[in-house]
Amino acid sequence: MTARQMKLGAFLWATGHHIAAWRHPKAHVTAGIDIDHYIQLARTAEAAKFDMVFCEDAAGLREANVGIASQTSRSIGFEPISLLSALAVQTSRIGLVSTASTSYNEPYGLARTFLSLDQLSGGRAGWNLVTSASPIEAANFGSTGLKPHADRYERAREFAEVVAGLWRGKLDAASGHDGQSFSVRDPLDLPRSPQGAPVMVQAGASDVGRALAARTADVVFTAAQTFEEAKAFYDDLKGRMAAYGREPDDIKIMPGVAPVVAETEAEAREKYEELQELIPDDVGVALLSSYLSISDLWRHPIDGPLPELPESEGMKSRQALVIEQSRRDNLSIRQLARHFAGARGHWRIVGTASQIADELQARFEGGAADGFNVMPSYFPGELDAFATLVVPELQRRGLFRKEYGGRTLRDHLGLKRPV
Numbered sequence: 001m002t003a004r005q006m007k008l009g010a011f012l013w014a015t016g017h018h019i020a021a022w023r024h025p026k027a028h029v030t031a032g033i034d035i036d037h038y039i040q041l042a043r044t045a046e047a048a049k050f051d052m053v054f055c056e057d058a059a060g061l062r063e064a065n066v067g068i069a070s071q072t073s074r075s076i077g078f079e080p081i082s083l084l085s086a087l088a089v090q091t092s093r094i095g096l097v098s099t100a101s102t103s104y105n106e107p108y109g110l111a112r113t114f115l116s117l118d119q120l121s122g123g124r125a126g127w128n129l130v131t132s133a134s135p136i137e138a139a140n141f142g143s144t145g146l147k148p149h150a151d152r153y154e155r156a157r158e159f160a161e162v163v164a165g166l167w168r169g170k171l172d173a174a175s176g177h178d179g180q181s182f183s184v185r186d187p188l189d190l191p192r193s194p195q196g197a198p199v200m201v202q203a204g205a206s207d208v209g210r211a212l213a214a215r216t217a218d219v220v221f222t223a224a225q226t227f228e229e230a231k232a233f234y235d236d237l238k239g240r241m242a243a244y245g246r247e248p249d250d251i252k253i254m255p256g257v258a259p260v261v262a263e264t265e266a267e268a269r270e271k272y273e274e275l276q277e278l279i280p281d282d283v284g285v286a287l288l289s290s291y292l293s294i295s296d297l298w299r300h301p302i303d304g305p306l307p308e309l310p311e312s313e314g315m316k317s318r319q320a321l322v323i324e325q326s327r328r329d330n331l332s333i334r335q336l337a338r339h340f341a342g343a344r345g346h347w348r349i350v351g352t353a354s355q356i357a358d359e360l361q362a363r364f365e366g367g368a369a370d371g372f373n374v375m376p377s378y379f380p381g382e383l384d385a386f387a388t389l390v391v392p393e394l395q396r397r398g399l400f401r402k403e404y405g406g407r408t409l410r411d412h413l414g415l416k417r418p419v
């Protein structure tokens, strides 16, 4: 039996994950709408034997202030399921995972779209379920604003149940689904997937988010800064599985990691500082405001502490993480904004391939992760650096595959085929 190996996702995002990526001299500014750019990234990730490429989503601008939105690398990009359909025919093995919202879709349509992607890619699709925390996005789907957190998750639970039923061929004219939020009569107009059903991913780390993940998800994407945070999340989620008749290994926990790698540590530090210097203060503070669900953070002195905040109705877990970090390190608003703008609340490691491999190995072997969703600072340069420097080091240590063993995303992730 081969030793347990880590899973790796390549989180693709336009010019890059660093908020100032688009200002970097080596960045590709119109990357978000350049299909050849994405094909190149997907092929790099596939050649490095990544489990999957991963896309985030929100059906709306990413910043309330359009002036700031246009200053970030997050604003212009393809709708991700369309993008992955194009990448499906330009790749043959790598998994294709996209985020889609349970608040602004209907289960029949979404189940059909992902099963189509799964069929046309030969069993490589995955859906990252989110409930969507952005009031900007909510405003594009009616005028009643962002629905309360608990209501969004209640809808998400039923949504996931209907989708799973449709993918598994368990809904037919006789049984149908007639529930609180959705009514679905017929099965899908597609046969079952080559992998049994698309992979179900989830991103949402509040208590109710974890409960939904334990009930339905095959993979969880999460954000954790410290080993202790990552380990506590891992143990909590794995511990919830039995309540749903599932094994701990039925769910793969993949925190985000934003590495900055170079041949020497000094070079890596220099690369990181160069990026940090590119963050305009207003962009950093705007991003921090969205994580904290507060619209007037800019009114507070930038070199002072965070003000007291009401609990978020948006992304509860990210708000808690930011507040915790500000207290732990006694950071001012400017320092916090810089810190979070770099990796958007995810774990940042700066160093050589061997130092980065040490850190990943420690979390993987220490029971804090089953793998990682890799978030390069800018594309294509930093994905290339991870693929050519870190991946071979992980392979040398036996921690990551040298070849794909199977054809489907479930094969790569070591997930059971659903009945």
Ligand SMILES: Cc1cc2nc3c(=O)[nH]c(=O)nc-3n(C[C@H](O)[C@H](O)[C@H](O)COP(=O)(O)O)c2cc1C
Pocket: 055, 056, 057, 058, 099, 101, 129, 130, 131, 132, 133, 134, 203, 204, 205, 206, 207, 208, 209, 210, 221, 222, 223, 314, 315, 316, 317, 318
């Ligand atoms: C690691 C992580 C990634 C997320 N990615 C997205 C995303 O791409 N699009 C989105 O609308 N929401 C995203 N969310 C938030 C989800 O919409 C989530 O369902 C909602 O904010 C509630 O999160 P919570 O359970 O952590 O409070 C993400 C959340 C986490 C924790």
